Amino acid sequence: MNDRPGVEPANRNGRLHPAQRSALLDLNFWVAAALVIAGLVVTVSLAAVAETAGAVLGTVVPLLAITGWFAFVCWRRLADAFGGRxxxxxxxxxxxxxxxxxxxxxxxxxxxxxxxxxxxxxxxxxxxxxxxxxxxxxxxxxxxxxxxxxxxxxxxxxxxxxxx
Known part of the structure; x- marks a missing residue:
């Protein structure tokens, strides 16, 4: 990965070489992305079948908070992989x-x-x-x-x- 032509000059200029994106878009990123998708699906499903506002607040809000955290983790990795210095x-x-x-x-x-x-x-x-x-x-x-x-x-x- 770091032995490819152009990696060292790109890094010396403060840029991530495209060949190095896999260091950021690794298994941790894909697990977090899958958890974001699953969290959104479960949240929407629970909100659709909830009968009271208390049920929505008790289950949907915590799920949205956890899903939001994993979305933030994914965003940081994507921002570094596709444009960060x-x-x-x-x-x-x-x-x-x-x-x-x-x-x-x-x-x-x-x-x-x-x-x-x-x-x-x-x-x-x-x-x-x-x-x-x-x-x-x-x-x-x-x-x-x-x-x-x-x-x-x-x-x-x-x-x-x-x-x-």
Missing amino acids: LTAVTGWTHDFDTARLTDEYPIGLHRSPEGFKSLESFSLRAGGRTYPLERKLRERIQPGRNNTVLIAPRSKVLINVLPA
């Missing part, structure tokens, strides 16, 4: 290894060791927020030097890592 955090990258992440450095790396019922995992902290670090991006970032981390601003999804 990427947020770039550039700076020295420090490897904390298994120590607690802090904001002492612009970019911090953390490794959670394998343990009982857990696999080894990696995370990255940039801009005051911690992101899970998938294998492809973990291989791209190099501690002990300057890197640029690109983040979708509305949905707060880590998109790419580039050498600064």
Whole structure:
């Protein structure tokens, strides 16, 4: 995904490359979209068969609130995927290894060791927020030097890592 021609120049200009949209329109997005559709269908169905205003308020309003939240989540992902600018955090990258992440450095790396019922995992902290670090991006970032981390601003999804 990040190895395609044109991805790095687009990211350096603060734009999401079309090949990277799948990072935002992933399973989480489609599950939320399905929940919005289901919520609307159930809400309309319940409102149509409700006999009293109390039944409508008691069931339809909470369902609309939950459906609205999932619609908001979908909107943020779509806005980032089709027109948003990427947020770039550039700076020295420090490897904390298994120590607690802090904001002492612009970019911090953390490794959670394998343990009982857990696999080894990696995370990255940039801009005051911690992101899970998938294998492809973990291989791209190099501690002990300057890197640029690109983040979708509305949905707060880590998109790419580039050498600064």
